[in-house]
Amino acid sequence: MSFFSNATPSIVRLNIGGKKFSTTVDTLTQREPHSMLAAMFSGRHTIQDSDKGYVFVDRDGKHFRHILNWLRDGAVPTLTDSECSDLLREAEYYQLLDLMEGIQAVLNKRKEDEQLATELTRIDIIKCIQSDRVRFRGVNLSGIDLSKLDLSFVDFSFACLKNVFFSRTNLQCAKFRDVDAESSIFHNATLRECEFTGANLRGSLLAGANLQSANLQDACLIDCSFCGADLRSAHLQSADLTNANLEGANLEGANLKGAKLANANFNGANLQRAYLRHVDLRDTLLEGAKLGGANLVGAIR
Structure with missing residues (x-):
């Protein structure tokens, strides 16, 4: 069975630790072409549905919406330091190198601002x-x-x-x-x-x-x-x-x-x-x- 929706071939349905998301192959592959997500949905691998049309990934889904928004528009989300640390851990798992650099830059800037203040x-x-x-x-x-x-x-x-x-x-x-x-x-x-x-x-x-x-x-x-x-x-x-x-x-x-x-x-x-x-x-x-x-x-x- 394919991971694509029957209605729209480019739509991907994901179940991340119990939270469900819908996106497109282009979103998952274009901004970070060397990431794990890009590799999964590049067409080079066979992905099987594991939950009624959803591809299951065993990760915490709390911050996955931020990952999707990054892949869509390239904007690092505004989060607390602890949330940034959590998102950094997820970005590392998915091998989203540009997002990791963006989050680290935000954390470094905050540290510099605190020291100046x-x-x-x-x-x-x-x-x-x-x-x-x-x-x-x-x-x-x-x-x-x-x-x-x-x-x-x-x-x-x-x-x-x-x-x-x-x-x-x-x-x-x-x-x-x-x-x-x-x-x-x-x-x-x-x-x-x-x-x-x-x-x-x-x-x-x-x-x-x-x-x-x-x-x-x-x-x-x-x-x-x-x-x-x-x-x-x-x-x-x-x-x-x-x-x-x-x-x-x-x-x-x-x-x-x-x-x-x-x-x-x-x-x-x-x-x-x-x-x-x-x-x-x-x-x-x-x-x-x-x-x-x-x-x-x-x-x-």
Whole structure:
């Protein structure tokens, strides 16, 4: 059986990981003639229908529409950095070399722009913290290395802290209200009693950090790593911990009321006396977790 539609010989129907697309042989072969897609539909190979007229490709179909649009008009899509990384991986699989170059150029340009936009250097900050009262509210500090400094009680509220290195930094009682700290590194940092209300910490590394009594209410903690972190008595109400890794973390007495815990990993974690009332735990990993004294009234398991 042919992969072409009976009605229009040039139309190709594709099933990419369960998502279905229709396009033409010209689209798949002309812009990137040396790609895997071009080779598949060049006519040199026999392609069999695998799903009622659709050719099945076992890849994630989430970004395939961007690949098709690239092949149609040659425009690199405007995406977030993480989405660009996902699309780059798909482009590499399909051997779309020009698209790979275009995506990498976009990522490089963004990195250059962030470096140019950074308002302060590490030296500037060291000079600032010698004063009595330090505020970096709303300042762009993206990409700066602030590791091993004493930044306790500093106010970073509303600042842009993407990809900042805070490893082993003393940030006790610092304020991070509504900051954008995506992909930042807080490895082994001291964050006791810090305020992260409404902060975006997506993809950040907080393994081994001391977050005792920290306030992370309404924070975006998707894909964060808290492995071995100390979160005793932490406030995590309505925080989004989807896909977060809290393996071996200490959450004794933590408040997780209304928190989103889909696919979160609490294996080996200490959740004794934690507040988990009415929390949905159906997709949460809890192997070896300590739940003694935890408030699980109404929790969905």
